[in-house]
Amino acid sequence: MTVTSVLRDPDRTAEGFMTKRAWWLIALNLLVPGSAQVLAGNRRLGRFGLAATLVAWVLALVLLLLGLLAREWLLALFTNTVVLGIAVAVLVFYAVLWLVLTLDTLRLVRLVSVAPVARGFVGGLATIALVATAGTAGYAAVSTTSAIGLLDAVFADGSVEPPVDGRYNILLLGGDAGPDRVGLRPDSISVASVDAETGAVVLIGIPRNLYRAPFSAGSPMLEEYPDGWSCGDDCLIDYVYTYGQEHPELYPDAEEAGSSPGIEAMRDAVEGVLDLKLQYYVLIDMQGFADLIDALGGVEITVDERLPIGSNNYDDGTHAPPAGYIEAGTQRMDGQTALWYARTRYNTTDYARMARQRQVQEAILAQANPANVLANFTAIAQAGAQVVKTDIPAPMLSHFVTLAEKSKTQPVVSQDFVPPDWDNLHPDFAAIQAKVQELLHPTSADPTG
Numbered sequence: 001m002t003v004t005s006v007l008r009d010p011d012r013t014a015e016g017f018m019t020k021r022a023w024w025l026i027a028l029n030l031l032v033p034g035s036a037q038v039l040a041g042n043r044r045l046g047r048f049g050l051a052a053t054l055v056a057w058v059l060a061l062v063l064l065l066l067g068l069l070a071r072e073w074l075l076a077l078f079t080n081t082v083v084l085g086i087a088v089a090v091l092v093f094y095a096v097l098w099l100v101l102t103l104d105t106l107r108l109v110r111l112v113s114v115a116p117v118a119r120g121f122v123g124g125l126a127t128i129a130l131v132a133t134a135g136t137a138g139y140a141a142v143s144t145t146s147a148i149g150l151l152d153a154v155f156a157d158g159s160v161e162p163p164v165d166g167r168y169n170i171l172l173l174g175g176d177a178g179p180d181r182v183g184l185r186p187d188s189i190s191v192a193s194v195d196a197e198t199g200a201v202v203l204i205g206i207p208r209n210l211y212r213a214p215f216s217a218g219s220p221m222l223e224e225y226p227d228g229w230s231c232g233d234d235c236l237i238d239y240v241y242t243y244g245q246e247h248p249e250l251y252p253d254a255e256e257a258g259s260s261p262g263i264e265a266m267r268d269a270v271e272g273v274l275d276l277k278l279q280y281y282v283l284i285d286m287q288g289f290a291d292l293i294d295a296l297g298g299v300e301i302t303v304d305e306r307l308p309i310g311s312n313n314y315d316d317g318t319h320a321p322p323a324g325y326i327e328a329g330t331q332r333m334d335g336q337t338a339l340w341y342a343r344t345r346y347n348t349t350d351y352a353r354m355a356r357q358r359q360v361q362e363a364i365l366a367q368a369n370p371a372n373v374l375a376n377f378t379a380i381a382q383a384g385a386q387v388v389k390t391d392i393p394a395p396m397l398s399h400f401v402t403l404a405e406k407s408k409t410q411p412v413v414s415q416d417f418v419p420p421d422w423d424n425l426h427p428d429f430a431a432i433q434a435k436v437q438e439l440l441h442p443t444s445a446d447p448t449g
Contacts, residue, residue: 007040018113022122029105030129033098036105049101056094075398084148091141098133102126155394161279163196167440168400170194170392171267171281173241174357186238186266186283187343187350188357191274193440199406202439205354205416206273208238210424216271220250229269240269258391275433280396283389289342290335292364299338299363302330308346322346338363351418358414415439 010021021040029036034049066074077083106126111119161168174188189206212235214228215221221229221240229235244251244265251261259267259281267278293299308322326333326341333341342360343353392400417432418424 012110012113015113015115018110019115019118019122022109022111022114022118023125025105025109026122026125026129029102030125030132033101033133036108037101041104041108045101045104049097052094052097072398072402075401076395078147079151079394079397081148081151081394084144084151088141088144088148091137091144095134095137095141098137099130102130102134105129151394151397155390155392155397160393160396164277164279165441166196168194168196168280168403169276169278171263171270171278173263173266173281173283175283175285186241188284188354189237189266189270190358191270191276191278193276194400194403194407196403198410199403200410200413201407202413202415203358204274204436204439205358205414205418206237206270207350207354207416207418207424208236209350210237210273210417210427211235212427213237213240213269214272214429215268219268219272221265221268228272237266237269237273240265273427273429273432274436276436280392281390282392285388289360289364290339293333293335293338296364298332298334299360300330300332301338301341301359301363303328303341307341307344307348309340309344310346351416354416354418413439 007021007025010018012018025036025040028039032050033053034046034051037043037046038050039046063074066077078087106123109122109126111122114122170192172188172190172192173186174190175186187208189208191204191206193202193204194200212228212230215225221244225231229237229240241262243262245260245262248254248261251259251264254261254264263281263283267281270276271278303326306328307326308324309326310320310323326337326344338360342357345353415435417427417435422428422432
């Protein structure tokens, strides 16, 4: 009598043998789904399951090799929604198949013939097998579906832009569109300039209360303001966004391109201030930061001094008491606390807010490590779709992810054009632009010096 025939037609009264047989079948189903059916059950189902499992191993090996040898190509595949849709179908297939195989293996075990003391442990191992196979495939299918939703909701269908002078320049706008705000004005205005080869990043901050911003050549705003954004007391640079939104005829193609008239007006103003071509923009809703931070499990931030929460005064000009305090020291903040830390105006300046917002952004990047993102991907994707809007096309994601990995090995250079070193009322734009070029293209050291 062969081992297979013994496993297939055992003596059910032999409790010790049935217990060992149960352990073996459950373990085989965990390690090689389909093998339990080949040995002790429906051979046709087992062979199908075994073949499908072997195909899954081959696919996993191919993906591993691509990750090691052609990472950017692999990332390009997985930022393609068609490919992701196929992946979802494949994952659902494996989730259903491995669920059927695990339940059938549990049937083959015949728990009533297993030693009573071992039944709970055998059932526990079967549950582990179910989670490790069908559960993993099911979770991957749900996460991949979330990724498709995120790609469709956030990223554009636009064309791939080449680097300018070897760099990608991305406009970063932090919009505070909370329920107490009328419309959206970008409270945080920055540019991330990324070296297209090395990934080295230069972050440039522009205060929202910068006056007299010039506009880039060819901007529709030049027709109304040929001498720059000079229209009286309201002409802070952040109001350019509102003006653009109120005059959509200036940018009739903005919405179709995945942007908005307000964003395009801001892009023209920042390009004029810095004398830089901005290929893409990213608009981050500060109010939505709370959901994203909670999805990441909070962020760790070091608070230099006790910070009151609230706004400076009432509408009639009298001072309002703070709503609370954020204590000094290193602490893990949930989403609402971090949001208040970034946006509070109580006894503070716009420049201090800029620094705190940058601190929160850096804390989010630090918290968004691969393990944490994978563990909370669905919640992060849902929050991200509400937080971020951009015209970066999906085909560029793989390249930008590669550059982001390179950038982690290099220090980030930061420059904020804020007082007292830089005048925001009467800015010297020639000096600002010269400083930007110095940061982006530093002069090589004299080899003879």
